[in-house]
Amino acid sequence: MNEQDFLAGYDPSAYPSTAITVDVVALTIREGALHLLLIRRGQPPYQGHWALPGGFVQPDEDLTTGARRELAEETGLGGDRLRRVHLEQLASYGAPDRDPRMRIVSVAHLAFAPDLPDPVADSDADEAGWLPVTALPSRQLAFDHARIVDDGLERARSKLEYTPLATRFLGPEFTIAELRGVYETVWGHPLHAGNFHRKVLSVPGFVESTGGNTERGGARGGPRARLYRAGDARLLHPALLRPAREETVR
Amino acid sequence: MNEQDFLAGYDPSAYPSTAITVDVVALTIREGALHLLLIRRGQPPYQGHWALPGGFVQPDEDLTTGARRELAEETGLGGDRLRRVHLEQLASYGAPDRDPRMRIVSVAHLAFAPDLPDPVADSDADEAGWLPVTALPSRQLAFDHARIVDDGLERARSKLEYTPLATRFLGPEFTIAELRGVYETVWGHPLHAGNFHRKVLSVPGFVESTGGNTERGGARGGPRARLYRAGDARLLHPALLRPAREETVR
DNA sequence: TCAATAGTGTCTTTGAGACACTATCAA
């Protein structure tokens, strides 16, 4: 039997079937706090609970394409704004009982977005919004989404160490202080301003100067800061390591 | 409608269906070279091509459980030997056309194993074996498995930097020189013996002394080496970074 | 005038890497 004949006689339904969804852990920074895009479910299961935006993968689309589509649908965003959002695969979650309806494997994705407008609820949901991650209703997230969010946050913290993706939380032009704000928000503790400044400028390709300055100094005074845009590095070398965390090592 | 009623009337077949497989990039070190477990396919599609071990996820098993089961089936291994194999999720691959039969999303896993016996072919395959990764028939791997292998190798190289998983390629007791051999094999270039030795011993929890020594010196002479076992660290701090690779940064 | 901030200078400590050297063992 050759491959042609084999495929002609192949019956997909003879194999165990499972549904595939994509879910998105979309992060942004608002007013100095890390926010997560969540949807309040309008239908069972977990009706009324908050859940990650996501849905079934369409027959003709790639996993990451599906995740970007879901993100576009939930945020009402498109075009250039959406294209500036960083999106990467996070991990897949497939415990047999994670969804009461049927066996569903979710391919979770992680997104970093600059401050975006409030989402518009679509037909399936009665509410959608950016919620601060520090005040998450952890026990009330649908399915295993609390676990997925935890994994996403840890991945985000780690990614800031060795990639320049912190810039994806900001607009096309930013100051070093704003970049430092991203690190402090995601990592959850303050950094030394002077050392951070020098470190960022010393990593090749992390940021490049636009030549411009901010129009005004800080809200409470201070000189006008120089403006930078993201450089062409894909990895930071040397990396910007988080302050030692002995506890997490063992 | 409450959740009970909803689930009772829920029809899984109304949703787009997809098959889920797990594939395993299983690595081991034989005679100083990195080897990969491959199966020569006995059936279409890609009949006669080499492919990663893997298969459909069973209805009641978790993704990682499925990967471990597939690994056990292909290697004929069980019990303690299998339990010593490190297994982690790598990534999921779901391009719509990656399998000519139907939409199949593969959740790839990565395994690090100490030198294992040659695998026994099962009913679906006419051949199975550990192949050196340097001499892979890249263009002849089935499906998108060449890409998955590349991703797995890069993940393996990276994991050796900041985790103690190099020890998973070795037996329960090993010398520093053997551990160095793992790094040299996976990273693909020689390391300075003296500096490596000191570095490994300086990282807390990486290895701990057994108190014993090897029975004999090296094959071409030299003193007997001290024996070590894996320590309790889950992360290396500070990390063992690969020598700088400027090319890969941009 | 005052307080906050941007940006730079400098010193200390840690760690990576180059190199040298000794002790030990197989052939």
Added chain:
DNA sequence: TTGATAGTGTCTCAAAGACACTATTGA
């Protein structure tokens, strides 16, 4: 005896972090 290897000592350089300081701005 010879040559390879295990393990240690030492030096240099890069980088992280602590601290200090100046210049610039808003209030």
